[in-house]
Amino acid sequence: MHSDPYSIRLVEVDSEKRKPAEYAVRLSSHICGIKPPSLRFFEECAPSRDAIWLEEPAFAYYQNGTISVRSNLEPGQMVRSVAHEVKHAAQSQLAMRTLQWPYSDRSCERDAELFVLEHFDGLKRTASEEQARQYLNALAAKWSLPTSEKPVTTRQELTPAECRKLGEQLLARATARLIQRNGIKKPTAPEYR
Ligand SMILES: [Zn+2]
Numbered sequence: 452m453h454s455d456p457y458s459i460r461l462v463e464v465d466s467e468k469r470k471p472a473e474y475a476v477r478l479s480s481h482i483c484g485i486k487p488p489s490l491r492f493f494e495e496c497a498p499s500r501d502a503i504w505l506e507e508p509a510f511a512y513y514q515n516g517t518i519s520v521r522s523n524l525e526p527g528q529m530v531r532s533v534a535h536e537v538k539h540a541a542q543s544q545l546a547m548r549t550l551q552w553p554y555s556d557r558s559c560e561r562d563a564e565l566f567v568l569e570h571f572d573g574l575k576r577t578a579s580e581e582q583a584r585q586y587l588n589a590l591a592a593k594w595s596l597p598t599s600e601k602p603v604t605t606r607q608e609l610t611p612a613e614c615r616k617l618g619e620q621l622l623a624r625a626t627a628r629l630i631q632r633n634g635i636k637k638p639t640a641p642e643y644r
Contacts, residue, residue: 464492520533
């Protein structure tokens with residue numbers, strides 16, 4: 452075990468670096484059937500008052516709906532690490548839904564490791580960004596996701612016009628159902644005069 456404290460700070464990374472990691476978050480979340488956690492990046496730093504302290508060195512960790520991943524990982528490792536943390540997010544979301552925590556720490560870890568083994572075993576830790584992207588594209592196709600890098604979470608977004616149309620359709624359907632259920636009739640016959 453590492454006994455040294457490990458201090459990190461959050462960093463911004465350019466969009467090229469974010470892409471494979473974000474793609475891995477969306478895809479892994481889709482596979483797990485969860486809402487994608489948010490993603491941020493960190494780097495190791497000298498101990499200071501402003502640093503974030505971890506108990507031990509980590510490539511990535513999950514906490515409160517956010518995955519934090521080390522910014523200087525190779526793309527293959529980054530994707531694998533992110534996928535591992537998405538599984539932890541899924542465990543956490545399941546626990547919140549059921550208000551039960553059915554796992555021990557150890558089985559949580561095994562569960563997350565198995566998730567990576569099952570879906571990302573073919574992706575080398577040393578894979579380049581291009582190799583990682585190809586791997587993710589193939590996996591996305593297998594899981595019926597668009598092969599583009601468009602955000603999976605926005606693929607069902609509607610334009611304002613489509614939104615309005617859908618709203619009108621839903622309202623018309625709901626109104627029709629109400630009329631049917633309550634037996635409301637159009638006031639054409641003088642029944643209640
Ligand atoms: Zn873990």
